[in-house]
Amino acid sequence: MYAYKQQIQRTDIYAVPNRTYTNPVKKIKKKPKQAKKRNPFVEFLRLLVTLAFLMSFGIFVLPTSYNILVKQVAYPDRLNTSAGYHNKMAAEDPAFSTEINMHSMAFPVSKYLNNGIINNQLLLIPTIDKKHSEVTTMYHTDEIADLKSQLLNLGKEYKSITPAIYVWEYEQGRYVDINASELYPAASIIKLPILVRMFKSIEANQFTIYDEMKFSEVYRSSGSGSLQYSQAGKTYSMDNLAKIMIQESDNSSTNMIMSKMGGMEDVNAGLRDWGISTTYVRTWLPDLQGTNKTTAKDMAKILYNLDNPGFLNVNSREYIVDYMSHVKNNRLIQAGLGEGALFIHKTGDIGTMLGDAGIVFAPNGKRYIVVILAKRPYNSQQGKDFIVKASEIIYKYLVE
Secondary structure (H helix, E strand, C coil): CHHHHHHHHHHHHHHCCCCCCCCCCCCCCCCCCCCCCCCHHHHHHHHHHHHHHHHHHHHHHHHHHHHHHHHHHHCHHHHHCCHHHHHHHHHHCHHHHHCCCCHHHHCHHHHCCCCEEECCEEECCCCCCCCCCCCCCCCCCCECHHHHHHHHHHHHHCCCCEEEEEEEECCCCCEEEECCCCCEECHHHHHHHHHHHHHHHHHCCCCCCCCEEECCCCCCCCCCCCHHHCCCCCEEEHHHHHHHHHHCCCHHHHHHHHHHHCCHHHHHHHHHHCCCCCCECCCCCCCCCCCCEECHHHHHHHHHHHHCCCCCCHHHHHHHHHHHCCCCCCCCHHHHCCCCCEEEEEEEECCCEEEEEEEEECCCCCEEEEEEEEECCCCCHHHHHHHHHHHHHHHHHHCC
16 A cells, blocks of 8 residues: 555656656767878878879870860861871871861751851851952953954864853953853962962961961972972071962962961951852862862952952052062963063963963053963863963953
8 A cells, every 4th residue: 555655656746747857867078089190101102193193184185185176176177188288297296187077066057057168167157248348349341242252262172171261351341251150170279369368467467478487297298389399497488488389389388378377267268258259278289189169250359459459558469469470380371462461370280170360461551350260181281272372362352
C-alpha cells in the first residue's frame, strides 16, 4: 500500500503544471584537431607537376588552338590557295597542313543563304544601294556599228579564238561591246586592280610606298618575273614590288603585295567597294587554272577611274601611270598601234587565255580605252595574232 502511494505521489509530481525536471549532463569539450603536418617534399612535387602542366598547355595546346581555330576564322583565304602555295606554307609552317576550315562555324548560315562566292567560300554579301561616290562609270552614247562589224569579221578568220572586246573613246563616249560582260580568266591582268588597291591602302595610311617587306620562300612563285630567283631574306620596298609586279608581271611580288594588304579578301573587298561585282581573286599567283575572273568591261571601268581625282590622288596616279608605261610585254595591243602612240596597260597570259588592257594616247590627241581578252587553244599563236590585228583595226578606225 505504501509503495502504491509512493507511485501515486511521483505521478502527481510529474503532473504538476509548469514543473520540469532536468537531468544535468556535463558538456565535454572536444579537443581541437591538430592540423597534419605537410610533407615539404610532397608539396614541392605538386608544385612541379602544376608548373609542368601549365607550361605544356602554353607551349603545345595554345599554338595548336590558334592554328586550328583562330587562323581559320581570321584568315580563311589561306585555305584556298593553289597546291604549290599550300605546299610551301606547309613546309614553312607544319601546322598549316593540319588546319581545319572553321569558316562554316563562324558563318553558319552562309551554306544556306548566300549571294556571292569569293575564295571558294559561300558568302552573304550585303547589298549596297548607295552610289559609289568615288568611282564613276563611263558615259555611253552610240555603239560604233562599223567598227564592231569589222572586229566580228576578224573573229570569223580565227575560229579557234573566243574573244571579249571592249572599246570606249573619250571624245564622244562611243563604244564597242563584244562579250564584254562575260567572265574570262583574268591571268596577270588581275594585277591591275591589285595595284590600284595597294595605292588606295597607301592613301588610307595603312602603310607607305617606302615600307619594306622581306622576301621568303612562302612568296616564291613560278611563272613570270625575276623575283622568283631572288635570295630569301632580301628586303624590297613597296615601290619596288609594285614596279616589278606590273612591268615584269612578277607573281612573287604580287603575292607579297596582297599579303601586305591582308590577302585576297582585301582585294575583293576593294572591288566590291568600287562597284565591281564580277571581278574577283580566288587563287594566289600563278593562277594557271584561271580561277581568278574578270570581264573586259570591269577592267575598262578601272582604267577609266585612274584619271578620276575623286578616286585616286595625284601621287597615286603618277606612280601607277609610270609603272604601266614601262610594261616589258609590248607584243599585243601595243604592236598594233600607229607610230608615236603611247600606251599604258597590263597584259596577261596563262596559256589558254591571252589578254591586254590599257589606254591609248594617239599623237593627234585622241585617246581610248581598249580591253581584249582571247580564249585560245593552249599557247596558240592565233591568240596573239588576233589581238594585234584587232588593235590595228581599232586604231585605224578611231585615230587615222
